Amino acid sequence: MAEIKEGPLKGLKVLELGSLIAGPFAGRLLADFGAEVIKVEPPEKGDPIRKWRMLHEDTSLWWYVQSRNKKSVSLDLRSTDGQEIIKGLVKEVDIIIENFKPGTLEKWNIGYEDLKELNPGLIMIRVSGYGQDGPYRNKPGFGSIGEAMGGIRYLTGYPDRPPTRVGISLGDSVSALYAVIGALMAVYHRNNTGEGQYVDVALYEAVYSLMESAIPEYDQYGVIRERTGSTLPGITPSNTYMCKDGKYIVIGANGDGIFKRLMDAIGREDMRDQPQYATNFDRAQHADYLDKVIGGWTIQHELEDALKILDEHHIPAGSIYNVEDMFKDPHFNAREMICEMDVEGLGKLKVPGIVPKMSKTPGRINWAGPKLGEHTEEVLKKLEIAKQPMNSK
Incomplete structure (x- = not known):
């Protein structure tokens, strides 16, 4: 049975309903610091990131990192049975993370308004392309589109060439950071008031928030900041x-x-x-x-x-x-930014270390991303026990 070891978030229970990058990255960050994160995946295929980029046998190396320290439960959220299990689990959790298209959970009768009736202190992190309201609410959104609309793609590259991208999923990752910040602020508020809430993170807004002085410069002087290659105009040298x-x-x-x-x-x-x-x-x-x-x-x-x-x-x-330089660098190693974890059938796998460093309650890697549905029985067994009345003596 998976054991959550010490960490500053030990005792915090999280239900992760999202897939791919933004929502699950937020879940990973919480899990790294001791939260119990139960990841719900669809039966048979699971989270698509299990098959993204380079594989070991039939599982992505990225999966082992993105879902480390999490428990995997296989449920069909489209089914009545799956929805009823979520309603049972939500009574025991502090936070739900979801990054479906707005309205999807409501269609399945497990939206925020449905679930807060069962748990008034519930905090729901909602990550989407454009947010939970507004005219673009129902448009499909990915991190790449958020980067484009949020402004960073326009500014990335050289002025005589087309806009380019950063070589990682920056929009998703920045959104995940805001999701974690929002979650912890909401926990603080709930601990003071007893009130839960939902936290609305839009991918394009997360990127847009990084745009420094672009807005006031345009407002006052009509200046549109342009691509400048490796320089930052106004910051010299x-x-x-x-x-x-x-x-x-x-x-x-x-x-x-x-x-x-x-x-x-x-x-x-x-x-x-x-x-x-x-x-x-x-x-x-x-x-x-x-x-x-x-x-x-x-x-x-x-x-x-x-x-x-x-x-x-x-x-x-x-x-x-490049990544080879990171492996060789003594500072990366001294700071434990390249760690090892055990992966069944693979052995030792080097993975990114934990950020930030905390002097009293550091994060830790307890296990690699689990097999699909590996913890279903464990989690549902606890749910059945919770439903049973206390024996009278």
Whole structure:
């Protein structure tokens, strides 16, 4: 029988009804810190992510990470029996996570209004493409569409090329973070008042929230922020530069004091105290020239040598890592950001570590993503026990 070990969320019970990325990633984060997360999957096929990307035998490696520390229960939510089981389980849980199209749970008679009658303190996390109301409510939505509509795709890439994407499911992941934040705020509120609520997370809004000053800049000056490649206009110097060995280095020296140290590091003491470079605002007016000066220095040094010099001068700088670089990096390993977990039939599998680090109540990996329906009997047996009246003596 699966055991939930210590963690700051131990005792918190979560019912995960969603599939694929956003909802289940939120469930994973809660499970990493000790919540009991019961993942409900459709019979036979389960969550589609079981078959996404690279497989070991017939199961995705991603599955073992995304559903670690969770219990898998196989239920058909479209059936009356499945809906009745959910109604039984909801009396015992604190949080439900769902990322179906708005109205789907209501169609199955297990929407928020239905379930809060059974558990007034229930918190429901609802992740969808466009939110639970508004004119786009019923449109199908994926993280990729949220990234496009939320603004980040428009800003990603170079100005002379079409918009591109980040190489991960960023929209889903940011939405999952908001889902967890909302869930924990709702738990805090419930603990003070006894009231449950639902938390409405829209994929496009999660991405849109990252847009920094784009809204007031357009409102006041009609400025539409555009793609700028590896630079951020108005933040100078902060860019990617090529080194002598063809490798790239990222340097962030937009702080006033850091800029002075950078000029010392690259042998341009003549520029460190010039008034036209005194502040970030001043330097932004000369960004192209400063990038040319800095790039002229990096191209004379191999990456490791450039990093050593910049480290000696306390300049924020780093190389651009691929996953092999992460495996080899001593800091990743010292911080336990590459962990191992046991997978039946596979052995040891290296997986991402847990974020954030907590000094008193750290998260932990207890087991890998389970087999489909592995905990159905365990969970439903507990439900039957809960239904039985106490024996009188």
